[in-house]
Amino acid sequence: MKAVITAAKRTPLARQNGLLKNAEPHDLAASLIKHLAKPLNGILDEVILGNVVGPGGNIARLSALAAGLPASVSGMMIDRQCSAGLEAIRTACCFVQAGAGSCYIAGGTESASLSPFPGRARFSPDEWGDPDMGIAAELTADRYRITRKMQDDYALLSYKRSESAFENGYYDDEILPFQGLAADESMIRKRPLENIIERAKPVFKKGGTVTAANSCGIHDGASAVVVMNEEKAEALRLQPVLRFVDSAVAGVDPNVPQISPVPAIQKLLKKRNLSVKDIDLFEINEAFAVKIAACAGELGLPYHKLNVRGGALALGHPYGASGAVLVTRLFYEAARRDNLKYAVAAIGSGGGVGMALLFEKNV
Template structure:
């Protein structure tokens, strides 16, 4: 079986909804990223796989490849698995390479809520099951796993401090390509008194609940992508592989608990590969809500020391279809700063109760 490796990874800065990228359509946001990732290997690319959730509809990936000026032969396909779409794109590209369908893919996602033509979100679940908004679903996760507001706030504060420390140390600069003269995540324009905000914040989704605006992510624009190559092809083109795809798993849970969906996905993935949480050096699990991270950490026995070590979406934001690819991008750079890392995992839960997780081996 052929081996798929990640040889490049980048993301755009992340902008607030109606912020620094308010006028950019998804293809305009993704095009500079694709140009950067494709530079020098334009004729080697078999396809571009992009996750996208909030529109504008059509084949955003194809439109983005054409906007980027990639060769006309590069087709482009757009995926929607809600928040896990970007990670699903990476996962699919790895399987395409394993199966011999191609030898080089760009995979990731792009999201622009600022320009979305849809005033409301898509339906996640039918009425007979119930279709809660994600904030209410985060409350359901908190209730099911007995995650208190204090626990959520504690994690949100930890994540915020980690994000700012990573930003100040220039770690995010390695991940980012400039777009429209913007080279930093918009949330880092001003540091906040997060401890005070967490203390003052009131529940906004369920009366008497625990989920607040301060321990939840915001709505953001952004794009992220990776170059996935067949390993021998990567060496032939002078690339040094960083992450090698090992395996992946998708799991479905009740749509009321989407934040818990990574739990069975990770459990199945580890069991099938004869691994435990202790064997994994780093986890990146999307921080849509602190309740989700606390539940995943507790149920999977993941210590915070291994989990989202440079913060995540609670601070920089969650550009839905791109977030899964941001997780892989974060791992791509983090493992290069460390010694003796072997296995890492990216995971994300999404609307409708779907969890996706991918296991990589450090090359």
């Protein structure tokens, strides 16, 4: 059985303690679930959501009930750190292909603003080293020889791509307004990007290369997609855009987790006898510019195929929702392109775990 994605949406993304600071994570998700469930004619099997920073419990079940779904629709929460939202979509696709169910809403939701946890979880044991993400980004820069200029150049490219996507209305396709907010908080007013990037100081290490301007911000938000059996989608006259092909997960040294998408992508492409040249679009979460520069360098991946509508450096990183944001972006970008065949969404997580999903465009 083939798993396809027939719909995708996300909320606007807002800075931690910003415009969505009072929005509960289950309310963010519930708004998407309610919208996405409308055309499904009551066939939804389960809601699967990623979440990282709380409040705990089964937030997928809570969100499903808050969305007004019947009690018969179950829910499952996944925490794989930053790849939680992508894992939720992967799990739904695998369930469909295994015949465990025919229709799922999958994605992630996060409110860093309302997190009950004062600090982060442990990613790895002391004998390995357990650096904070900023220090790990500096270690990645050192190990893979990524200079400050390389990071700043990519950050500026990403910012400009995000502004262009916003100005051309591409984000409007992705966003379901929430509580009167219809645009990402960071896009509401323009900033002097070149000056900000040039003047930014290292924030994690004296004499380092990683700054606030070439790192993502912590944000609140949610994103979700509808994953269905292809035959069921046809029966409901829903038009799939993406068809799930395969996935891979790989681990790396937890001191350099930013490089973890590389072995995951390599493993995935090898399984399918494909190369980077065969893939038309890549979405890799922009937690840090050093991450993208290092991954692109190791993969031989040109920037014109990568994060073509910007990403987390400008829009922010809502942890467990970010992987679902990547797939939502691919969904709409694939819909706009006639000549697209393959697309990859990939993300790295604290502790050094990378994940990659391969999709083909439904034609």
